[in-house]
Amino acid sequence: MQACGLIVEYNPFHNGHVYHLEEARKKSNADCMITVMSGSFLQRGEPAIIDKFHRTKAALKSGIDIVVELPYVFAVQSSDLFAKGSVQTLHELGVSSICFGSESGDITDFTSSHTTFKARETQYRETLQSNLDLGLSFPEASRIAYREIGLTTDRMDLSKPNNILGFSYVKAIVENNLPIEPLTIKRSKSNYHDETITSSIASATSIRKELFAFGIMTPEIASTIPENTEHQLKIYKEKTKVWHSWEAYFPFLHYRVMTMTTDELQQIQGVDEGLENRIKKTANQAASFQEWVEKIKTKRYTWTRLQRIFVHILTNTKKADMNFVQSLSRIPYVRILGLTENGKAYLNQVKKDMEVPIVTQLSRSMNEMLSIEEKASHAYYSILPPAIRKQLHRQELAPPIFV
Amino acid sequence: MQACGLIVEYNPFHNGHVYHLEEARKKSNADCMITVMSGSFLQRGEPAIIDKFHRTKAALKSGIDIVVELPYVFAVQSSDLFAKGSVQTLHELGVSSICFGSESGDITDFTSSHTTFKARETQYRETLQSNLDLGLSFPEASRIAYREIGLTTDRMDLSKPNNILGFSYVKAIVENNLPIEPLTIKRSKSNYHDETITSSIASATSIRKELFAFGIMTPEIASTIPENTEHQLKIYKEKTKVWHSWEAYFPFLHYRVMTMTTDELQQIQGVDEGLENRIKKTANQAASFQEWVEKIKTKRYTWTRLQRIFVHILTNTKKADMNFVQSLSRIPYVRILGLTENGKAYLNQVKKDMEVPIVTQLSRSMNEMLSIEEKASHAYYSILPPAIRKQLHRQELAPPIFV
Structure with missing residues (x-):
């Protein structure tokens, strides 16, 4: 048997993901489709709309064979570490290929970009640093540096988050000499961050927006997701009465920040350069999470970066807990969330x-990585009533889901 | 002018307190009545039913001239440190006398008990320690040791919390050679911990119980408190929709414990002897605060002791924050919460x-004590909606209440 790996968040699993899965299956000729999926908190620093177990069920029932959890220390990270963790995890599972979505749909755009990058890496790093020194955010500084070394072309726009991720995957494969073939599929229609549903293939962002706005499943939302996802979203909402969003965590986050000293805040992953004072000072001026981030945001501290920091505060993840990640030469374990007969x-x-x-x-x-996972999981369920959070957390101690 | 000091919690201010106040006024012949009052969290390790500012208003409008806050580091403590902080604070304000309630109403019971105690202190300490070594709780071990040195008599039962507090006040006065006359008033009727309202002089415990049970002001409750208290309770509830109880803090406390490592928990004031593991292990078995404490309670760890520890967890108060208190030779500041023209x-x-x-x-x-106050205040208000908690916390930054 041969496996193809997909790197996903499935927040939630929608028709675009079905398309990606089926195209990847064809392109890779694999007989087992494996996803590495972020768990409770996602790459952009947000709680997943429903928990990882319900998302896993939806994916398994829609054609995925194995769902593996991307550990927190890689999931809530910028693209390079996110890619490193994901690719390494799939490599441990022996996948022959990794297939991701892109605008161009042509893998040579990525592989040749990477060749160019390696040839001009010093220039890239210098330009990046001088732009950071000017006070630009990392994504912005990196975007300019890519353009300067000629990496951003019409075919390959490295200012698009999805292309950056694809580029990071290829980088992680090539630079570690992994025996994995990178594949890409042209994304169908909807842009990554479209805010409204315009067809049955809609962005996850637009689907979540509608879910939060209506609070229930509508026919329009249902038209963008497989029945299995519809079912999992519905039963999760029935059980818990919520779909997770940052606003539900706002009281906990505020409580936590207000009972920390600035010294303690400074120990949290990502809190640098006096940000601890800014977070404290603005805490009581904000009536919502949204307002709070708005008040802290600067050119340098982008929305996504601040959201990631807030996840680390909520989960009490310290710099000292994360230090080891940079130097990890391989993933210490692979955690299976669920699998099918074929996956088994x-x-x-x-x-x-x-x-x-x-x-x-x-x-x-x-080990230390699993203890971070546990805190993240408890933080994720903390907004639920005692009986429900206990019931859902129990899944963390159970064998993997088998469908 | 001469002042008399009262050591109080006013949780809430009721008819028994009015009686105490007026009797103390007569007995002391003072023309200014000063109270030192616990703020957000109380001696038995509970949140106050309404905030300190509304309790201050009720007291000032019912005849108290000055309300001073007992700092958190003394308020959430066993009787000796509670007494030390209270007596020292009143001493800084130059009171001539301190008047407390007791069963006997005869101050010589306390002063002669103290003489006996000093004469037999070594024996007391030895008996105390050997009982602690047997695994008894501090209150129980201390009770036995008092009996053994002949301190507990028919007239002076040192197994009653109120007598222990009175004894601690006298001890703090005498052992520090303070120029303060201790006075006591015979308590009228209701026992400290009566659970039901049986007359217009009812225990604070029974009044709170009824307030929580009915959720509104009833004629029966109103008959046990001055109109000013009734008014403050009502407007607090209207504003916030709650009367504070431990159960409201349960989600925050649980969240906090579940995102701490056992090492971090071990740093919290009062967490010793592996209690951190017991707290963690039972956290997910409990559906309420009440249930949680029940599950942790042992002979050694009494309900009150555990509640104090939970207050320290909630407010993130560490051993390292509290260390300085034992060695303080005087109170570093006096914080006025409110005063009348006469108090001024x-x-x-x-x-x-x-x-x-x-x-x-x-x-x-x-200073470090005020920074603990601030965390305690934020923790206290954390269960309220953003706009309300912001509004109430603003009082912390305002001049004292003046009525």
Whole structure:
């Protein structure tokens, strides 16, 4: 058997994801489709709309064979570390290819961009640093540096988040000499950040926006997602009464910040350059999470970067907890959230050659990465009533979902 | 002018307190009545039912002249430190007497008990320690030791919390050679911890119980409190929709514990002897605060002790923050919450002789005790909607209440 890996968040799993999955299956000729998926908190620093277990079920019932969790320390990160963790995880599982969506749909755009990048990396780094020194945000500084070394072309716009991610995946594969073929599929229609639903293939952003706006499943939303997703969203909402959004965490986040000293705040991952004072000073001026971020935002501290920092505050993730990630030469474990019969067959085939353990549940004997996972999971469920949060958290200690 | 000091929590201010106030006024012959009052969190480790500012207003309108806040580091403490902080604060304000309630109503019971205690202190300490070593709680061990040195008599039952507090006040006065006359008044009827209202003089415990049970002001409750208290309770509830109880803080407390490592929990004031593991282990088994404490409680860890520890967790108060308290030779400041015209006249008279500063609001230039106050205040208001908590917290930065 051969496997193809997809790097996803499925927030929620929608028709665009179905298209991506089926195209990837064709293109890769694989007989097992594996996704590495962010868990409770996502790359842009947001809570997932429903928990990872319900998202896993939706994916497994729509054609994915194995869902693996991308650990928190890679999931809530900028593109390079996000890509490193995702690609390494898929590599441990022995995938032959990784397939991602892009505007151009031509993998040579990415591989040749990477060749150019390596040839001009010093120039890139210098330009990046001088732009950072001017007070620009990392994404903005990086965008300018890419353009300056000739990497941004009409075919390959490195100011688009999806292209940056694709580029980071290719980088992670090539620079680590991994025996993985990078593949890409032309994205169908909807832009990554479209705010409204305009067809049955809609962006996750627009779908979440409608879900929050209506609070219930509408026919329009249902038209953009598979029935399995519709079902999981509905049962999650019935159980918990919520779809998770930052605003629901605002009281906890505010409470936490107001009972921390600035010294303690300064120990949190991402809090630098006096940001601790700015976060404290603005806390009581904001009546919502949205307002709070608006008040802190600067040229340098983008919305996404601040959201990631707020996730780290909420989960009490410190610089000292994260230090080890940069120097990790490989992923310490692979955590299976769920799998199908077909996924199980594949796993049985590769298991004996795997160099890191497969973990299926949080347990007492945890390494430092799993202890961060546990805090993140508790923080994620904290907005729910005691009986429900206890029930949902129990899944963390259970065997993987099997459908 | 001469002042008499009362040591209070006013949770809430009721008819028994009016009686105490008026009797103390007569007995002391003072022309200014000063109370030192616990702020957001109380001696038994509970949030106050309404905030300190509304409790201050009720007291000032019912005959108290000055309300001073007992700092958190003394308020949420066992009787000796609670008494030390209260007596020292009143001493800084130059009171001539301190008047407290007791069963016997005869101050010689307390002063002669203290003489006996001093004569047999070594024996008391030895018996106390050996009982602690047997795993008894501090109150229980202390009770036995008092009995053994002959301190508990029919007239002076040192197993009653109120007598222990009175004894601690006298101890703090005598052992520091303070020029303060201790006075006591026989408590009228209701026992400290009566659970039901049986007359117009009812215990604060029974009044709170009814307030929580009915959620509104009933004629029966109203019959036990002055009109001013009734008014303050009503407007507080109208503004905030709540009367503060531990259960309202349960989600925040649970969230906090679940995102702390056991090492971090071990740094919190009062968390010793592996209690951090017990707190963590039981957290997800409890559907309420009540249930949680029930599950942790042991012979050694009494309900009150655990509640105090939970207050410290909620407010993020660490051992390192509290260390300095034991060695404080005097209170670093006196914080006025409110005063009357008469109180102002008294204050003008004594101000010039005071050896510590008068503080009227939390400010940017805070010492370590005020920074703990600020965290406690934010934790206290955290259960309220943003606009309300902001509005109520603003009082911390305002001049004292003047009625």
